[in-house]
Every structure is written in structure tokens, then in C-alpha cells.
Amino acid sequence: MTxxxxxxxxxxxxVQNISKLYKLGKIGSGSLRRDINTWWKKSIIKKNDPYFxxxxxxxxxxxxxxxxxxxxxxxxxxxxxxxxxxxxxxxxTLLKIISRIVQPTTGLVRGRGxxxxxxxxxxxxxxxLTGRENIFISGYTLGMNKQEILQKFDEIVxxxxxxxxxxxxxxxxxxxxxxxxxxxxxxxxEPDILIVDEVLAVGxxxxxxxxxxKMRDVSQKEGxxxxxxxxxxxxxxxxxxxxxxxxxxxxxxxxECAAVVNKYLASVQKFSLKQDWDTxxxxxxxxxxxxxxxxxxxxxxxxEHPLDIRVPLTIKFKFWNFTDDISLAIGLHLFTxxxxxxxxxxxxxxxxxxxxxxxxxxxPANFLNDGSYFVSIIINRDTSIQLYYFEECIAFELEDYxxxxxxxxxxxxxxxxxxxxxxxxxxxxxx
Amino acid sequence: xxxxxxxxxxxxxxxxxxxxxxxKELLSYYHLLFRLVKKEFLINYQxxxxxxxxxxxxxxxxxxxxxxxxxxxxxxxxxGNLPPVLFYFSGIVLWNFxxxxxxxTAKTFRENIHIFSKVYFPRLIVPLAAxxxxxxxxxxxxxxxxxxxxxxxxxxGFKIHLGWHLLAVPFVVLIVGLLSLSIGLFFSIVTAKYRxxxxxxxxxxxxxxxxxxxxxxxxxxxxxxxWIVQLNPLAPLFExxxxxxxxxxxxxxxxxxxxxxxxCCSLTFTVLLFNKQGGKLIDVI
Numbered sequence: 276m277t278x279x280x281x282x283x284x285x286x287x288x289x290v291q292n293i294s295k296l297y298k299l300g301k302i303g304s305g306s307l308r309r310d311i312n313t314w315w316k317k318s319i320i321k322k323n324d325p326y327f328x329x330x331x332x333x334x335x336x337x338x339x340x341x342x343x344x345x346x347x348x349x350x351x352x353x354x355x356x357x358x359x360x361x362x363x364x365x366x367x368t369l370l371k372i373i374s375r376i377v378q379p380t381t382g383l384v385r386g387r388g389x390x391x392x393x394x395x396x397x398x399x400x401x402x403x404l405t406g407r408e409n410i411f412i413s414g415y416t417l418g419m420n421k422q423e424i425l426q427k428f429d430e431i432v433x434x435x436x437x438x439x440x441x442x443x444x445x446x447x448x449x450x451x452x453x454x455x456x457x458x459x460x461x462x463x464x465e466p467d468i469l470i471v472d473e474v475l476a477v478g479x480x481x482x483x484x485x486x487x488x489k490m491r492d493v494s495q496k497e498g499x500x501x502x503x504x505x506x507x508x509x510x511x512x513x514x515x516x517x518x519x520x521x522x523x524x525x526x527x528x529x530x531e532c533a534a535v536v537n538k539y540l541a542s543v544q545k546f547s548l549k550q551d552w553d554t555x556x557x558x559x560x561x562x563x564x565x566x567x568x569x570x571x572x573x574x575x576x577x578x579e580h581p582l583d584i585r586v587p588l589t590i591k592f593k594f595w596n597f598t599d600d601i602s603l604a605i606g607l608h609l610f611t612x613x614x615x616x617x618x619x620x621x622x623x624x625x626x627x628x629x630x631x632x633x634x635x636x637x638x639p640a641n642f643l644n645d646g647s648y649f650v651s652i653i654i655n656r657d658t659s660i661q662l663y664y665f666e667e668c669i670a671f672e673l674e675d676y677x678x679x680x681x682x683x684x685x686x687x688x689x690x691x692x693x694x695x696x697x698x699x700x701x702x703x704x705x706x
Numbered sequence: 707x708x709x710x711x712x713x714x715x716x717x718x719x720x721x722x723x724x725x726x727x728x729x730k731e732l733l734s735y736y737h738l739l740f741r742l743v744k745k746e747f748l749i750n751y752q753x754x755x756x757x758x759x760x761x762x763x764x765x766x767x768x769x770x771x772x773x774x775x776x777x778x779x780x781x782x783x784x785x786g787n788l789p790p791v792l793f794y795f796s797g798i799v800l801w802n803f804x805x806x807x808x809x810x811t812a813k814t815f816r817e818n819i820h821i822f823s824k825v826y827f828p829r830l831i832v833p834l835a836a837x838x839x840x841x842x843x844x845x846x847x848x849x850x851x852x853x854x855x856x857x858x859x860x861x862x863g864f865k866i867h868l869g870w871h872l873l874a875v876p877f878v879v880l881i882v883g884l885l886s887l888s889i890g891l892f893f894s895i896v897t898a899k900y901r902x903x904x905x906x907x908x909x910x911x912x913x914x915x916x917x918x919x920x921x922x923x924x925x926x927x928x929x930x931x932x933w934i935v936q937l938n939p940l941a942p943l944f945e946x947x948x949x950x951x952x953x954x955x956x957x958x959x960x961x962x963x964x965x966x967x968x969x970c971c972s973l974t975f976t977v978l979l980f981n982k983q984g985g986k987l988i989d990v991i
Contacts, residue, residue: 297989310900375718375826378985384718395824403752404745412745415738416825444752 285387287468287500288350288373293382295343295368295524342368343379344524350468355494355501357511357532359539360521366504369521370394370470373502388467388500391418395472397457402446406437406456409445413460427463435459462489468500469493490514508536508667513614540647540670548671555595563601564654564663567631568593571650571669574640583674584691587640590650590669593633602626603662604655607636610667612647617689624658644691645675732828742835743842761843762850765802769795776921785923786954789858792851793952797920799851800947803844803879804886804940805911810836811890812907815898815987822988829984830977833894837887844879851951867953875950878943881969885939888973891980898987919944924956936961939968 343365350356358366371377373384374392399416400409410431414424432438435456437448445453471490491514494501505511511518511532518535520527528535551568552558558565572589573582580586590607604624609617620636650669654662675686751757772794776782784793811833815822818832858864897904918940919927927935935941942961949955 371823372718375716375985376823377988379718379720381720383720385715386718387715390716390826392825398824399821401745401749403749408745408748412738412741415735415741416821416827418825418827420734421737 285352286349287352287387288502289385290346290348290350290369290373291383291385293343293346293369293372293379293384294341295365295372295377296380297340297342341524343372343521346382346521346524346526348519348526348529350500350502352500353494353498354517355490355503355515357515357518357536358502358504358521359508359511359518359536360527363523364521365524366521367394367472368524370472370502370504374470386468389418390468390470391464391466392470393417393461393464393472394470396454396461400445400453400457403444405443406435406441406445406448409456410460413457414464417460417464418466419464423463423465431459431463434462458485458489466499468502470502471504473505487514508540508612508670510614512536512612537647540672548669550668551593558595559665559668560594560663563597563656565595565597566592566652566665566668567595569652569665569668571671581674581676582671583676584643584645585640585676586673587637588671589635589637590652591633591635592652593631594654596627596629596632599628600626601628602657603632604658605634606653606655608651608653609638610649610651611689612649615689617643617648621655621658624655641693642690643673644686644688645673646689647672728828732830735827735831738827739831739835739838742831743839746835746839747842758846761846765795765798765847766850768798772798772921782922783926785926788952788954789862789864792854792858792864793923793948794921795851795854796948796951797944799844799847800878800882800944801915801918801920802847803840804882805915806843807837807840807883807886808890808893808911809907810840811887812893812897812904814891814894816894816904819988830980833887833891836890837883840886841879841883855951865953869953871946871950871953873950874946878947878950881965882940882943884973885943885965885969888969888976891976892972895976895979895983895987899990914938914940917941919948923948923954939965 346365346369358369360366368377370392371394372379373386374390374394376392376394397413399413401412404412410428411424415421432441435452435458437452437456440448440452445456448456469490487510490501490503493499494514494516501514503511503515515532517530518532518539519529520535520539528538549568549570550566551570552566555565558567560566568591570591572591574587574589575582592605596603602624603626605622607618607620609620611617622634622636648671649667650671651667652665654664656662747758751760754760756763769791773790776794777784777790784790814829814833814836822829855864855866859866893903893907897907917935917938919935924932924935924941924945942957942965945955945957946962947955949957
């Protein structure tokens with residue numbers, strides 16, 4: 276760590292023209308008879324593949340899917356690289372290739388140093404085994420050696436806070452204890468390159484904070500290289516120095532984190548002002564609640580008016596409620612681009628029946644500062660039991676408007692309210 | 707403080723070569739190997755009434771059944787003048803070792819996909835751990851076989867043969883273990899790709915048992931059809947095992963050589979196939 280930090284940072288990962296092809300349907304044939312038939316016709320009697328349909332009648336189930344196409348980039352030692360992109364853009368495939376779990380179809384990855392990839396919490400855990408036994412087996416599975424585990428064993432136990440249950444099979448643990456123990460093992464890995472998939476964001480808020488804190492330590496204090504995939508652009512902004520934006524398997528942009536994230540957000544902006552779902556099955560939610568629609572409606576005085584801080588914003592939502600006679604309260608959380616919560620606006624609880632429920636809430640004009648914001652909606656039962664938390668369902672950006680004020684510095688603060696002042700001159704003498 | 711000079715470099719490419727076996731890497735995971743073996747033992751006997759005694763129960767019960775059915779009811783000849791209990795028990799113990807190692811190895815991909823899809827380590831560790839687990843169980847069963855031998859020697863007038871044949875026993879165990887590894891690995895790859903073939907594994911094992919001298923000695927097989935049994939590379943190994951342990955068995959040096967050559971060829975073939983296919987299978991399962 277010491278010597279090479281003094282010299283300019285070196286490449287620790289070089290990704291060269293990586294492509295990954297998934298043959299949908301073709302591999303899935305999964306029967307030997309079909310494959311032998313194909314092989315016989317193709318290789319022995321030189322006829323066309325009997326299962327290959329001509330281009331005039333394409334079979335949608337056997338289309339090729341390029342999960343990644345010709346992706347090249349380099350990661351320098353000590354970089355914290357965030358990988359962003361919408362669902363299915365190839366983020367996880369890329370991590371799996373660098374972690375040696377799947378093979379690329381073409382291309383090459385060169386790397387230097389020990390890699391630990393965390394694509395899941397509790398890899399290698401087995402319910403029947405005790406906490407102690409699981410620390411070892413999970414540690415070894417993730418690539419620690421005996422010395423490392425023995426050295427860190429007490430720390431891991433301390434960190435997880437499960438001393439008393441160390442010799443209890445983990446199937447008797449609460450889910451919180453399980454996650455704490457699993458994370459304690461992960462937190463004590465000491466790889467040169469740490470690869471983390473967004474699964475880490477699955478835990479509760481406290482757990483996420485712990486994960487992010489640990490990852491920040493790893494990359495900033497210890498100078499290790501981190502590759503991090505997340506949907507949470509806020510987390511990426513917080514943690515990473517560089518970002519890589521994948522779009523449909525191709526490298527769209529790579530560079531300084533905030534710039535790439537901004538461009539990415541701008542590209543998805545038009546979608547994220549409004550989201551709706553036609554069928555219940557596709558809608559986000561769970562057995563209690565599913566969202567039908569969520570929309571941010573700016574009250575623009577004219578259609579050409581910019582979306583700036585003078586515009587009142589109404590957040591409209593519509594959801595299916597699946598329970599009769601249930602007491603619901605809706606909360607609106609507004610976050611800055613950097614992930615700080617600006618407000619948590621809770622509705623009063625009221626009783627509702629099965630069916631569609633619509634609502635709206637307006638953020639007044641001249642309240643927010645310019646910048647990017649995220650809205651999350653939480654639906655609680657009986658004011659405190661969380662039924663569903665729809666995170667970052669809306670993202671928007673407000674332009675600046677200064678009017679007659681001739682000053683162009685960055686306006687401080689997350690909000691820019693215009694609370695009235697009362698100012699008067701109370702004396703005319705300076706004595 | 708680690709010095710960065712010691713960092714290993716690695717390359718991930720699109721093609722995996724047949725000759726990719728990285729023994730050094732494999733060895734560096736030996737801790738994981740032994741933990742997995744320990745895990746198997748712990749999992750199997752946690753929350754059970756009889757615990758590790760099951761290792762002995764299963765072959766004992768099978769032996770009792772075989773002695774009763776084949777010896778008393780049907781009257782299958784076991785040739786020679788061995789006590790039937792020793793004859794069947796020795797066959798069952800070795801067959802179990804092969805059978806269990808084979809079945810466990812053949813499930814490598816299907817049963818570990820949840821780990822394989824989340825973390826990298828040399829995949830060979832898993833089948834190796836399975837074989838070692840079965841080997842340890844086999845050792846416990848052999849201990850019981852030795853106890854039985856002593857019992858029959860003291861009370862049944864059975865004469866223990868101590869000779870060079872005894873040296874053949876560890877050799878037989880090694881070859882049987884490697885054979886089960888190689889055939890099991892082959893099936894683990896094939897059944898991961900073609901799921902319907904996993905039904906075939908059970909049938910294959912059942913048929914294989916009948917062409918292996920487990921419940922009969924080779925000497926009682928008719929000359930005209932003996933070649934069928936002799937084609938089976940396991941046959942001379944079972945005969946040699948009985949020859950070593952009990953002092954009776956029909957085997958020639960040529961047949962042993964055949965088994966060894968067969969094992970070497972199939973092991974080379976499947977390890978090469980495993981190297982070539984192992985990385986790609988994750989997309990298919």
C-alpha cells in the first residue's frame with residue numbers, strides 16, 4: 276500500500292472490450308435430444324439447424340441478448356468507482372465478470388491484487404451451523420485465510436454483538452442478528468479490490484448506514500479500490516470518486532462522479548417525473564399496497580416556463596390498497612442529491628377500504644433551493660408500522676432563479692424559503 | 707502493511723483452456739476444503755437422535771437384509787468359505803464409499819449454484835470435500851469391519867490372512883475414490899447442462915451395482931458372461947479389496963492395470979472437461 280501510493284496510482288483493473296452474450300432460449304432447450312439433433316444436422320450432415328428459425332419468422336424466445344457490449348475501462352489503485360445504469364443495463368453482469376463468477380463471451384480483464392466480491396449478505400452461511408462455525412466457513416468462502424480469521428475473530432464477534440449466541444445454530448437467530456453477523460464477516464475482509472453489489476442496500480436503514488460507512492473507510496482511509504453498484508445515486512455520490520454509466524450493456528460515460536451521475540439523472544429525468552403501471556402484477560409494492568401511479572406536476576405559468584424554484588410542485592400518487600378497514604398514513608420524504616433528508620411530511624391517519632386511493636401534496640413555490648431532489652413515499656399502517664417504502668420514486672431538478680439579485684455564487688442550503696423579514700430603522704443617531 | 711509487490715496478477719478471458727488446472731490456487735484453499743468437510747459432518751448429525759452412529763447403522767442394516775434375503779431366503783452362493791456377514795459387509799462398505807462419493811460429486815453444480823453464483827473459489831474444492839467426507843465415513847465403517855473380522859477370528863474360527871494383500875487395500879480405496887470423483891464430475895457437468903439426465907444417474911448406479919461383485923464374488927459368475935463384469939473397472943477393485951481384507955478374491959494383475967488405466971484416462975478427461983466447462987456452466991443452470 277505504502278510504496279505504490281507514492282508513485283502515481285497504477286491501474287489495478289483493466290477491462291478490455293468485454294462483451295457478454297446470453298443466448299435466450301437456445302441454451303434453455305436443456306434437453307440432450309434437441310442438442311444432439313442440432314449438432315447432427317449442423318456438423319455432420321451440414322444442414323441448417325432444425326431449431327433455428329429463419330429471419331422471416333423470428334422466434335422471440337431465442338433472441339440473443341448482449342448483456343454487455345464492448346466495454347473497456349481502467350480502474351486505478353484507490354479509486355472508488357460507482358457503476359450506475361437502469362435495470363438490465365449490465366451492471367451486475369460486469370461485476371460478476373470481474374469477480375470471476377461468469378465468463379465474458381469476448382474480451383479480457385486484467386487485474387492485480389486480491390479481489391473480494393460481495394454480491395450477497397451471508398454467502399456460504401448455513402442455518403444448521405453455529406455462529407462460530409459460520410464465521411469460519413463464510414470467511415474461507417470469501418477468500419480469507421486462517422490467520423486472518425483467527426486474528427479478526429474477536430473483532431468480528433464484537434462488531435456483530437452476538438457473543439452470547441456464538442454457539443447457537445444461526446437458524447435460530449433473528450434476521451437482524453443474521454445480517455449483523457454476515458456483515459461483520461464482510462467488514463473484516465481485507466482485499467485489495469472490493470466489489471459490492473446493490474444487494475447490500477436491502478437491509479434496514481441502520482444497516483445501510485453501517486455498510487456505507489464501512490465502505491467509505493475502506494476506500495478513503497485504507498486506500499483500497501472499491502467497485503460499487505447501486506440504484507441509489509445518492510449513495511454513489513457520497514461514496515465514489517468516479518462513476519461509470521452503463522446503458523443497455525454499453526459504456527455511456529465514465530469520469531468524475533458527480534458529473535456522470537448528473538448526466539445520468541438528466542437522461543432518466545423525463546421518466547422519473549412520472550411513473551405509472553397498468554397492471555397490478557407489474558406495479559411496485561407488496562401484499563398490502565401497490566402503486567399505480569406517481570407523478571410530479573409542476574404548476575408552470577406557461578408551458579415554456581423553466582422548472583425553477585418559483586414553481587409550486589404537486590406530487591400526485593395513486594395506489595391500490597388490498598386490505599379493508601385499514602388505518603393508513605402517508606409520508607413524503609424529500610432528499611437532496613447528496614442523500615440528506617430535507618423533510619418528512621406525514622399525513623394524518625385515516626381509515627380506508629380495499630380499492631384505489633389517490634392523493635397529492637404540494638410543495639409551495641419559493642421553498643426549495645436549486646438542485647436535484649429525490650422523493651420517496653412511505654405508507655404506514657397505524658401511524659408506525661411500515662407497509663411499503665417506495666424509495667426514490669421521483670427525481671427532479673430545479674433551476675435557479677435569482678431575479679433582480681445580482682449575485683451568482685452558489686446559494687447555500689437545501690431550502691431557499693422566503694420567510695418575511697421585518698426590518699426597520701429604529702434610530703438615526705450613532706451614539 | 708502489505709507490500710504491493712506481492713500482489714498477484716490475474717487475467718479473466720473469454721476462453722477457458724483445457725489445461726487450466728491451477729494447483730497452486732487449489733492448494734491455497736485447503737482451509738475451505740477442511741471446513742466444508744467439517745460442515746458436512748456437523749450438518750448431517752445436528753438434531754438427530756443417533757448422530758454419527760448412522761454412519762454404522764446404514765451398512766449394518768443393509769448387511770442384515772442382504773444376509774437374510776440373499777443367503778437365507780434365496781440362497782445365492784457366495785463361493786468360498788467366508789462367513790456371509792463378512793462377505794456382504796465388506797462389499798457394502800466399499801460400494802457405499804463409491805456410491806456416496808459419486809452421488810455427492812454428481813450434484814456439485816446443481817446443489818451449490820447459490821454459492822457459485824455469488825462468489826468465486828476453485829469449484830473443484832466442492833467435489834473434493836465431498837470425497838474426503840465420504841472417505842472419513844468409510845474409515846469409520848472399515849473400523850467396524852475390522853472389529854467384525856476379529857470377532858469371527860476369535861469366535862467363528864475364521865482365519866485372518868495377514869500378507870502383502872493387505873497393502874493392496876489403501877491402493878484400492880485410492881483408485882475407487884478417484885474413479886468416483888472422475889465419473890461424478892462428468893455427471894455433474896452433464897446434468898447441469900441437461901437436467902433430465904439426473905434421472906439417469908440413479909439408474910446408472912443401480913445397474914452398476916449389479917455388474918460389480920458386491921453381493922456375489924466374481925468366481926461364481928458363469929465363464930460365458932464373466933466378461934461383462936470384467937469390463938467394469940470396479941470389479942477387480944472389489945475383488946482385490948476382499949482379497950486384502952478377507953483373503954479371498956479372484957483378480958489378475960492385468961485386470962488391476964485395466965482399472966488403473968481406466969481411472970487415469972477418465973480422471974484426465976473429466977478434469978479437462980471441468981476446466982473447460984466449469985466457468986460457462988453458471989450461465990446455463
